[in-house]
Amino acid sequence: GAVVSQHPSWVICKSGTSVKIECRSLDFQATTMFWYRQFPKQSLMLMATSNEGSKATYEQGVEKDKFLINHASLTLSTLTVTSAHPEDSSFYICSARDPGQGWNGELFFGEGSRLTVL
Amino acid sequence: DAKTTQPNSMESNEEEPVHLPCNHSTISGTDYIHWYRQLPSQGPEYVIHGLTSNVNNRMASLAIAEDRKSSTLILHRATLRDAAVYYCILRVGSGNTPLVFGKGTRLSVIA
Numbered sequence: 001g002a003v004v005s006q007h008p009s010w011v012i013c014k015s016g017t018s019v020k021i022e023c024r025s026l027d028f029q030a031t032t033m034f035w036y037r038q039f040p041k042q043s044l045m046l047m048a049t050s051n052e053g054s055k056a057t058y059e060q061g062v063e064k065d066k067f068l069i070n071h072a073s074l075t076l077s078t079l080t081v082t083s084a085h086p087e088d089s090s091f092y093i094c095s096a097r098d099p100g101q102g103w104n105g106e107l108f109f110g111e112g113s114r115l116t117v118l
Numbered sequence: 119d120a121k122t123t124q125p126n127s128m129e130s131n132e133e134e135p136v137h138l139p140c141n142h143s144t145i146s147g148t149d150y151i152h153w154y155r156q157l158p159s160q161g162p163e164y165v166i167h168g169l170t171s172n173v174n175n176r177m178a179s180l181a182i183a184e185d186r187k188s189s190t191l192i193l194h195r196a197t198l199r200d201a202a203v204y205y206c207i208l209r210v211g212s213g214n215t216p217l218v219f220g221k222g223t224r225l226s227v228i229a
Contacts, residue, residue, distance in 0.1 A: 043219045
């Protein structure tokens, strides 16, 4: 079946540095990908919709200058956490739909990337 | 997206059936009912979805009330690997809309 893969699985960085997380659709092309954030013991919170070849759409309260999203190809979207701070420590998850599975097909999720900012 | 209500947690014995309820009294006629689950430290995975009729697949069954205001996810024989948070989600619009997650039900399976 379709697979969405994220890299890295986990990353530890110093406060003030930037971290890039990649999300790839491995066997299908995704014009749209979604980025979520999940804090411990909480549900997933939608951060933004990543659109291939155009600007991402951010949810209310999500800083677009802090969470840079680039969807440069039909199989790759990246999320860059700029000037990371400890409060940005979280589990970041991407998802995408395989258009070949119909308009209401399942969304495939990546394995998640755990970011820890020291 | 219309709101769903699920119990915070449930417990089941291994190899017994589990019925996970979901209330969605404000569901509209075009909303599909989706179920996803999230195992610890992993991204969510699709379980099943339906519109009006009951649905079965290799993972589970979905029973939808006649008025569609509630549904039940049925795991026929719970295993330890089924311990996860189960999310009931109503999905509106086209396929390019995201899933909006509620709090879900944390299922514990006892050996």
